[in-house]
Amino acid sequence: MGLLLSDAKAESQQLDHGEFIFDQSQTPPALPQFRWTPIQLPDxxxxxxxxxxxxxxxRFSLTLDHSPDDLWAIYLPHLSVNARVFINxxxxxxxxxxxxxxxxxxxxPLFFVFPGLLLHAGENQIALNLLGYAQEESGLGTFQIGPATALKPTYNSLYFRAVIVPTISFTLLLLLSFILFIIWLRRRHxxxxxxxxxxxxxxxxxxAVFFIQEVPWLTHHQWLWMELxxxxxxxxxLMLLIHRFVKVQRPSLEKFFLIYTIVGPFLILLIPPPYLFRGFGLLGLGYSAISLYILFTIYRYRHQCLPSETWLLFFSxxxxxxxxxxxxxxxxxAxxxxxxxxxxxxxTILGIAIAFLLLLRFDRSLILFETLNRDLNSMVAEKSRTLAQSYQERQTLEMRQAVFGERERIMRDLHDGLGGYLVSALVQAERHPPLLVPLQQTLRSALEDLRLMIDSLDGDPTDLATQMGSLRERLESLMESSGAVLHWQVEDSPRxxxxxxxxxxxxxxMVQExxxxIAKHSHAxxxxxxxxxHHLEIRDDGEGFDTVTTRPGRGLPHLYRRAQQLGITLHISSSSLGTTLHLTW
Incomplete structure (x- = not known):
C-alpha cells in the first residue's frame, strides 16, 4: 500500500495498490483499518x-524522504464516472x-496540479473519491503521481486522442451532415x-459523449440511454445508406429493423438502471448482425459501383x-x-470515407457536366455555322428569286404596256398609212407607259409622294390638252x-388611266x-355618268381588278355635277 521515494525530484510513479471502501463522506473517512478492503488497480x-x-x-500511501518544492500532479488516465483527489x-x-x-x-483523463509542499517527508496519504454506477464498468484504472512537467506530455497525448480528436470529428461530421442535408432539401429525390x-x-x-463534460438537464442514465x-x-x-448506395430495394427488412431500432431502446427504459448497460449490449447483438449483412451486401453488389468505391466502403x-x-x-x-x-x-473513419465517396461522385458528375457542356457548345457552334450557311444560301436563293420575279414583271409590263401600244401603232401604220395623228397618239401613250416603268424602277417603292410628283407634270399636260385645270394636293406621304x-x-x-x-369623256x-x-381621291366637274345603267367597257372592270390585286378599295360615284373616284387602304 505504500511507495517510498528517496528523492523528491524523482520521476513520476504509478500507483496500483491501495485500499477501498464505499462511503458517502465528502472528505476522506477516518475509519478503522479493518473496514478497508485491499485493492489492486485497475479496479x-x-x-x-x-x-x-x-x-x-x-486511499494510497506515498513515502518521501524530502518534501518536494516544485509543482507536482496526479494524472488519472481512466476512471468512471467522476473523481476528486485529496493529498493529506x-x-x-x-x-x-x-x-x-x-x-x-x-x-x-484528469490532471490535477498541486504544490509539492503538500507532500512532506515520511508517509503521505492520497485519497481519491470516485462516483460510479452499478453494472456500468465503473471503477478506477492505474494512475500516476510525480512532477507536473514529467506527467504533462503523457496527459496531453491522451487528452488529444480522447478529447480533441472526438471534438474535431464531431465538428467535421456535423458540418458535413448539415451541408448534405441542405443538398437533400434541394434534391429530394x-x-x-x-x-x-x-x-x-x-x-x-x-x-459528443467523449468530449462533453457537463450535460445540462439530463441525468446520468438519460444521457447514457441517449448515447447508446x-x-x-x-x-x-447506415444500412439505409448502403441500400441507396448500391441501389438495392429491401423495404421489408428496413421496416423490421426500424421497429427493432424504435422499440428496443424504449423497452430498455422499463428495466432497472443497473441493467441498462447490459440491456443495450444484448440489443447490440442484433446490430452486429446488421453490420455483417451490410458487409455482405456491399460485396454482393460490388459490380454496381466502381471498384475503388466498393473496396473503400467495404474496408471502412x-x-x-x-x-x-x-x-x-x-x-x-466485464x-x-x-x-x-x-x-x-x-x-469517424467511415464517415470520412463515405464523404470522400460522395465527393468523388460529385467530382465525376462535375466532369461529366463539363464534358456535356463542351460537347453542347461544339454542337451549338456547328449548328450555328450550318444555320448561317443555310441563311446565306436562303438569302442568295431569295435574291435570285427576286431578280427572276422582277425580270418576269418587267417582261410582263413590257408585253402588256409598251408591247401593246407598239402593236397598235404597227397595225395603224399598216392599215391607214396616211393617218399620222392616231399613230402619234399611240406612240405617245407607249412613251408615257415606258416613263412610268422607268420611274417605278428608279424610285423607292415606299416613297409614293415622289413617284406621283414625277407623274404630275405629264398629268397636267394631259389636262391642259383637254381644256381642264388640274388642282393637286398632297396631305401626307401615302404608303x-x-x-x-x-x-x-x-x-x-390606275391614276394615269x-x-x-377624264380627258376623253368627262369634258371637265x-x-x-x-x-x-391611306387614301387617294380624284374628282372632276365633268358631265358624269350613271354608274348603274351605263354599260361598262373594259376600263372600269380593269380598274377594279387592279385595285383588288393591290389590296385597296375603289369606290366610284358620279352625277351631272361630276365624278369622284376614291381609293382607300
Missing part, C-alpha cells in the same frame, strides 16, 4: 463489487459536479444525401464493425481493466399595304387630285 466494480454503485473511496486530507482537484446532472469524465446526413447526425451525438440509442440509430441509417465499414465488436465485448463481458471504448474511431415597285407601277397606271378617261373644266396616308 472494475462490475467484478470487485457487483451491483454496487455510489461513492467509493480509494486537502482537496487538490475535482472532476466537477457529483450531483445530478453529474460531470462525466469516463472518457477523458436523392435520398442518399438524407441518409448520410442522418448517419452523421447520430454519429455526432454519440461522439444514437449508436443503434446510426447503424440503422469493416474497420467500423471491428471497433463496434470491441466495445460490444466490453458491454457484455474485464478487469476499465474499458476504453473506440467505436467512435470506426464511425401602300404591300409596297413594291410592281405595286407602285400598278397604282400609277383615270386621268385619260377642273380636276381635283388629293392623296393622304
Amino acid at each position: 472494475n466494480w462490475d467484478l470487485s463489487h457487483p451491483f454496487r454503485g455510489g461513492f467509493g473511496w480509494y 486530507g486537502q482537496l487538490v482537484g475535482s472532476g466537477g459536479s457529483f450531483t445530478e446532472p453529474v460531470s462525466h469524465n469516463s472518457y477523458r 436523392e435520398t442518399l444525401y438524407l441518409m448520410f446526413a442522418l448517419c452523421g447526425g447520430f454519429c455526432t451525438l454519440y461522439t 440509442t444514437a449508436i443503434m440509430c446510426y447503424i440503422y441509417c 465499414i469493416l474497420f467500423s464493425a471491428l471497433t463496434g465488436y470491441h466495445d460490444l465485448a466490453y458491454m457484455l463481458h 474485464q478487469h481493466e476499465i474499458p476504453v471504448f473506440i467505436f467512435y474511431w470506426g464511425s 401602300l399595304p404591300f409596297p413594291s415597285t410592281s405595286n407602285t407601277l400598278q397604282l400609277m397606271r 383615270i386621268f385619260t378617261n 373644266c377642273h380636276v381635283f387630285f388629293s392623296v393622304g396616308a
Whole structure:
C-alpha cells in the first residue's frame, strides 16, 4: 500500500495498490483499518463489487524522504464516472459536479496540479473519491503521481486522442451532415444525401459523449440511454445508406429493423438502471448482425459501383464493425481493466470515407457536366455555322428569286404596256398609212407607259409622294390638252399595304388611266387630285355618268381588278355635277 521515494525530484510513479471502501463522506473517512478492503488497480466494480454503485473511496500511501518544492500532479488516465483527489486530507482537484446532472469524465483523463509542499517527508496519504454506477464498468484504472512537467506530455497525448480528436470529428461530421442535408432539401429525390446526413447526425451525438463534460438537464442514465440509442440509430441509417448506395430495394427488412431500432431502446427504459448497460449490449447483438449483412451486401453488389468505391466502403465499414465488436465485448463481458471504448474511431473513419465517396461522385458528375457542356457548345457552334450557311444560301436563293420575279414583271409590263401600244401603232401604220395623228397618239401613250416603268424602277417603292410628283407634270399636260385645270394636293406621304415597285407601277397606271378617261369623256373644266396616308381621291366637274345603267367597257372592270390585286378599295360615284373616284387602304 505504500511507495517510498528517496528523492523528491524523482520521476513520476504509478500507483496500483491501495485500499477501498464505499462511503458517502465528502472528505476522506477516518475509519478503522479493518473496514478497508485491499485493492489492486485497475479496479472494475462490475467484478470487485457487483451491483454496487455510489461513492467509493480509494486511499494510497506515498513515502518521501524530502518534501518536494516544485509543482507536482496526479494524472488519472481512466476512471468512471467522476473523481476528486485529496493529498493529506486537502482537496487538490475535482472532476466537477457529483450531483445530478453529474460531470462525466469516463472518457477523458484528469490532471490535477498541486504544490509539492503538500507532500512532506515520511508517509503521505492520497485519497481519491470516485462516483460510479452499478453494472456500468465503473471503477478506477492505474494512475500516476510525480512532477507536473514529467506527467504533462503523457496527459496531453491522451487528452488529444480522447478529447480533441472526438471534438474535431464531431465538428467535421456535423458540418458535413448539415451541408448534405441542405443538398437533400434541394434534391429530394436523392435520398442518399438524407441518409448520410442522418448517419452523421447520430454519429455526432454519440461522439459528443467523449468530449462533453457537463450535460445540462439530463441525468446520468438519460444521457447514457441517449448515447447508446444514437449508436443503434446510426447503424440503422447506415444500412439505409448502403441500400441507396448500391441501389438495392429491401423495404421489408428496413421496416423490421426500424421497429427493432424504435422499440428496443424504449423497452430498455422499463428495466432497472443497473441493467441498462447490459440491456443495450444484448440489443447490440442484433446490430452486429446488421453490420455483417451490410458487409455482405456491399460485396454482393460490388459490380454496381466502381471498384475503388466498393473496396473503400467495404474496408471502412469493416474497420467500423471491428471497433463496434470491441466495445460490444466490453458491454457484455466485464474485464478487469476499465474499458476504453473506440467505436467512435470506426464511425469517424467511415464517415470520412463515405464523404470522400460522395465527393468523388460529385467530382465525376462535375466532369461529366463539363464534358456535356463542351460537347453542347461544339454542337451549338456547328449548328450555328450550318444555320448561317443555310441563311446565306436562303438569302442568295431569295435574291435570285427576286431578280427572276422582277425580270418576269418587267417582261410582263413590257408585253402588256409598251408591247401593246407598239402593236397598235404597227397595225395603224399598216392599215391607214396616211393617218399620222392616231399613230402619234399611240406612240405617245407607249412613251408615257415606258416613263412610268422607268420611274417605278428608279424610285423607292415606299416613297409614293415622289413617284406621283414625277407623274404630275405629264398629268397636267394631259389636262391642259383637254381644256381642264388640274388642282393637286398632297396631305401626307401615302404608303401602300404591300409596297413594291410592281405595286407602285400598278397604282400609277390606275391614276394615269383615270386621268385619260377624264380627258376623253368627262369634258371637265377642273380636276381635283388629293392623296393622304391611306387614301387617294380624284374628282372632276365633268358631265358624269350613271354608274348603274351605263354599260361598262373594259376600263372600269380593269380598274377594279387592279385595285383588288393591290389590296385597296375603289369606290366610284358620279352625277351631272361630276365624278369622284376614291381609293382607300
